[in-house]
Amino acid sequence: MELHDVWFVLIAVLWIGYFFLEGFDFGVGILTKLLARDRPERRVLINTIGPVWDGNEVWLLTAGGATFAAFPEWYATLFSGFYLPLLVILLCLIVRGVAFEYRAKRPEEHWQRNWETAIFWTSLIPAFLWGVAFANIVRGVKIDQHFEYVGTVGDLLNPYALLGGLVTLTLFTFHGAVFTALKTVGDIRARARKLALRVGLVTAVVALVFLLWTQIDHGDGKSLVAMVVAVAALVAALAANQTGREGWSFALSGVTIVAAVAMLFLSLFPDVMPSSLNADWSLTVTNASSSPYTLKIMTWCAVIATPIVLLYQSWTYWVFSKRIGTQHIAPEAGH
Structure with a gap:
């Protein structure tokens, strides 16, 4: 196997x-509107991901940096062609981070409610747009002979990509929802399991x-195996959720x-990045990669x-592994 x-x-x-x-980080943010009934419950949900949300984003930064260094042509075409949706995602992630940090800086109802609303929307929008982006990458976009994107934003909003966005959102x-059931106690835990069933079926x-x-359009034998695993794991996650085995349900939803x-x-x-104009104009692991020396240093x-x-992030999850509920939220607490 070559380094590229x-x-x-x-x-x-x-x-x-x-x-x-x-x-699950995005999912919990979305549940602040769909599941939580009052401010204490919203604070419980936010606290379940409070210690880990910023660490989770390290994976995105690393993926972007690795793409830039290992496949500069891919990075350039992707970020120029998908500029607007990726900019929206970036702005959402910025606002989302600010919302987590600032929502408890002042005690006023409207101040905290506005930041909690920001958490909801800045979780929902990226969850949808990531699916749209990756579906378009697999489907192929308008790339010319110079490896430049020549399509429009409207070209990205095709039925296949929109369905992909709906898949990642749900x-x-x-x-x-299954993470919330795993991390909480009491009534919110029971309602999270019920909501997980409804959302899971959709x-x-x-x-x-x-x-x-x-x-059908792009797969082969290996992708078929992955598809079967994905579908089987989702069905098993729903079954585990119904029997109250939240740990298994979360692990299987992750699978x-x-x-x-x-x-x-x-x-x-x-x-x-396949070209929908001409297969010969597609970006591949060969023509989009950096030099072998660069890839060797990166390796x-x-x-x-x-x-x-990995060790640091695993330790963080271990330290904050206990369940929480509204009884753990002090009335004067901001977090």
């Missing part, structure tokens, strides 16, 4: 890790349609995300740094 193939796999792993972790919401329908569409994203990358390889850096990051 290795880095395609590593970038896929980074995106899988990001969607696994930020997926899947992340389901992932967040997710199963739209995900099955999207994955079948992907398999669903891992397998579904892996299917997209398997369907994509060896392309990194050694990854070997040294990755275990440290």
